[in-house]
Amino acid sequence: MTAFDELMAFQRETSALGQIAGRLGWDQETVMPRGAAPQRAEEMAAIEAVLHARRSDPRVAEWLDQAAPQDEVGKAQLREIRRAYDRAVKVPADLATAIARITSAAQGTWAQARADEDVSAFLPVLEEVVSLKRQEGEALAQGGDVYDAMVEDYEPCTTGAQIAAIFDEMRPRLVALRAAVLERPEPAALTGSFDELTQMRLTQKLAVAFGYDLNNGRVDKAVHPFSSGSGLDVRITTRTSETDPFNCFYSTIHEVGHAAYEQGIDRGYLLTPLGRGVSMGVHESQSRIYENQLGRSRAFTGWLFDQMKDAFGDFGIADEDAFYATVNRVHNGYIRTEADEVQYNLHIMLRFDLERALMAGDLQVNELEAAWNDRFKADFGYAVDKPSNGCLQDVHWSVGLFGYFPTYSLGNVYAGCLYQALRGAVPELDAQLAEGDTTGATAWLREHVQQHGGLYAPREIIQRASGVEPGPEPLLDYLEQKFSGLYGL
Structure with missing residues (x-):
């Protein structure tokens, strides 16, 4: 040898x-x-x-x-x-x-x-x-820089200063869009009771619809949804709430994005460094584009509306347009994983700044709860009501994942670039999604991103797939167009 x-x-x-x-x-x-x-x-x-x-x-x-x-x-x-x-x-x-x-x-x-x-x-x-x-x-x-060294584990060749610059570019447009949206009437929220076993049956159907191979995976329940494994054994978890089936459905679609990336990597790379996603930012680009640009689109939510009627009967939403508005409702809330697309990245910016301060020694652990609550009140305009809605809501810090949080927003940025290219490459995308058919989108993502695993550097794989240098403008343009239409801005 x-x-x-x-x-x-x-x-x-x-x-x-x-x-x-x-x-x-x-x-x-x-x-x-x-x-x-x-x-x-x-x-x-x-x-x-x-x-x-x-x-x-x-x-x-x-x-x-x-x-x-x-x-x-x-x-x-x-x-x-x-x-x-x-x-x-x-x-x-x-x-x-x-x-x-x-x-x-x-x-x-x-x-x-x-x-x-x-x-x-x-x-x-x-x-x-x-x-x-x-x-x-x-x-x-x-x-x-200690924090830069930790970010390297999740997003190679990226520094805290570079992430902060991206966030500084994003924040003004996000805050302005949120302010404009919150001045408009809020769509109806989902109400009622939704059987949790029925949720799990429908969530299995959603996982398969987005290309998850259950021969090499499984769907279980956990306190905090996650994806685990690579190659021939890739598992996901979700969670259920009797009053909020969207939590289950969109957590599942999100985790399927991660799992599909791992399942889609060239099998020749199995159990090698190239046999896993190249970075968490690229990983999040897959989970976020599955969950949001595809799963929350007007076309796909029309199909999901019919699936929910079949599963639960009349659940109080009049039609597909009203359902689309409910799925994408911008509203006050505490939980990052349940946040709408407009406000999600603001939740990430809060965590990024706090964990960066923790690693620098500028914030002590015994000051964390107060710092979180003060920052949340300043950013969102209302107070945290209980710890599980505040600094105890995420599992990441307990398992030592410092430097991980900003990759969620980097994933959103990358997803914006990919979606712009995807719409040009698959002109019949909306017609397919309206039938619950994601294969046009998922096949394109598998070919241009997923199969390569760790072959290319993170920003390189996004640039090769999308044809543009990764940056936040496509994401911000997408958000402004989508929510201006939804809220009549």
Whole structure:
């Protein structure tokens, strides 16, 4: 075997072990007995110790020096392996293990604190998570910006300053659009009771309609919806609310976007660095375009209206146009995952600024709740009513995902670019969506984005697919056109 062959064989074993760790995480969020949490923390720590040892194995450096790839794919594999290796060797093994242990335990603590509306029960473990993640960031940054080092895990070649500049460009138009919309009469909200088993049956139908392959996946329930796995085993979760079936349906469509990306990657990349989505921003571009530009479109909501009537009978919405307005209703609310398209990115900007301050040491964990509540009141004009609607609503910080939040808005920006190109490439798109047929859109996304996995850098894959340099203007134009039409602006 050549050095390249040996390196790739080693990498496939490492990736397989990483998939096992991911499956432990999926189990913890879905079916694990609550009392198993302390043992699971030790299990996660043990497998992270093995993974860290492999990722930082000195043989990887030797193979990288000796490997001679023959093509573009091989060069890309080495690029991603080298990037991961360079990061792994900067983080002490005991620190990586400690982070795995505390974040596994913190996940259960967060879920209970959220259920009990008790921030004080969560803050001590969050303090530990933040402390360990700062140490990791400092090790990775080596004198540079700690938050930039953390963003690199989720959106390579992007800095906090670059993200802040994008957000500064977006904010004025978003705030102006929100103000204009909120001055107009609000469409009717969905009311009534919707059987949760019926929701789950319809959500399975929606998952399949958007191209999710249930032969290589499954749909389960969790406190916080997520997608897990890659290649031949890609699982999603959703959640149900008896009074809000949209929470279930659009969480499912969103997670199917993530899962379809992973299922759509060239199978030749299986269990290699190219066999996963290239960044969370690109990942979010898929989930957001599935959920919003496709799933909340006038064409698709017309089809969904009929599906809901078949499933639930008369549910109080008169016709397809009224249903479209209800699905896209702009209204006051606390929850990021339930936010309308106009206000969603403002929720992300709040989290971005707070977590950046936490990592810089400018904000202490015991100040977080007050800082969140003050910022929310300033941005949205009303007060947070309870912790589960405030700083306890998201799972991300409990599991150490600092630097992840801004990728949601980067995904929206990328989705705006992709949708602009998609509409030009598939002129019959609306007619297809009106029949519940997403294949024109999903096939285009699979061909131009998903199949490539990690072959190209994040911004490069969006530029190649859309034909434009990624920026927020297509997204903002789309939002202004859509909501001006909906609200008669």
